Amino acid sequence: xxxxxxxxxxxxxxxxxxxxxxxxxxxxxxxxxxxxxxxxxxxxxxxxxxxxxxxxxxxxxxxxxxxxxxxxxxxxxxxxxxxxxxxxxxxxxxxxxxxxxxxxxxxxxxxxxxxxxxxxxxxxxxxxxxxxxxxxxxxxxxxxxxxxxxxxxxxxxxxxxxxxxxxxxxxxxxxxxxxxxxxxxxxxxxxxxxxxxxxxxxxxxxxxxxxxxxxxxxxxxxxxxxxxxxxxxxxxxxxxxx
Numbered sequence: 625x626x627x628x629x630x631x632x633x634x635x636x637x638x639x640x641x642x643x644x645x646x647x648x649x650x651x652x653x654x655x656x657x658x659x660x661x662x663x664x665x666x667x668x669x670x671x672x673x674x675x676x677x678x679x680x681x682x683x684x685x686x687x688x689x690x691x692x693x694x695x696x697x698x699x700x701x702x703x704x705x706x707x708x709x710x711x712x713x714x715x716x717x718x719x720x721x722x723x724x725x726x727x728x729x730x731x732x733x734x735x736x737x738x739x740x741x742x743x744x745x746x747x748x749x750x751x752x753x754x755x756x757x758x759x760x761x762x763x764x765x766x767x768x769x770x771x772x773x774x775x776x777x778x779x780x781x782x783x784x785x786x787x788x789x790x791x792x793x794x795x796x797x798x799x800x801x802x803x804x805x806x807x808x809x810x811x812x813x814x815x816x817x818x819x820x821x822x823x824x825x826x827x828x829x830x831x832x833x834x835x836x837x838x839x840x841x842x843x844x845x846x847x848x849x850x851x852x853x854x855x856x857x858x859x860x861x862x863x864x865x866x
Contacts, residue, residue, distance in 0.1 A: 739771070
């Protein structure tokens with residue numbers, strides 16, 4: 625039976641608001657790796673965690689299923705979706721096409737020089753000033769790449785790039801769970817921006833490609849390691865409960 629506090633807290637709220645609340649809470653837990661790829665989800669536990677009843681919770685889970693974040697397991701419940709590396713490769717390739725196209729345009733004109741100079745000020749900083757919190761750097765990294773794309777003023781390209789960013793965010797932010805990768809990101813972003821200001825399109829494209837491919841390789845490595853650890857943990861738990 626649903627906790628009385630949950631039912632009381634739900635009064636006065638529309639079903640849509642409750643479903644949105646549950647959707648955002650669960651999605652954030654997935655993004656923060658509080659819920660891991662492959663992890664089984666209990667509706668009873670989730671309903672208490674996000675403080676909604678079963679109906680809006682299921683609406684939220686169905687929305688997350690549509691977006692590819694969870695999958696239903698018959699007679700069991702739900703599961704956080706496993707990582708589809710083939711799909712991630714496709715999304716990273718598409719992202720690379722968009723961003724290299726955009727920096728080539730930026731290199732060809734002085735129109736956005738002031739914007740790039742302001743971005744450089746934010747990234748070309750002393751090592752002691754670099755943030756240590758991975759989630760903060762993840763958001764800053766997204767803003768950096770979004771800024772390069774949005775600068776050329778093509779709304780459709782920006783919209784597509786934003787969609788790709790959303791779809792790879794789950795694994796992309798793993799890149800900032802290691803301190804040396806945070807430092808590398810600042811150095812690589814700085815080099816890319818300086819290359820844009822020098823209007824060297826060939827060098828800028830090469831730097832950007834290396835930066836994105838390095839990040840993709842690192843998040844694949846970390847994801848595989850985390851998934852292996854999760855499988856071992858689940859297996860050990862099964863053995864202990866037999």
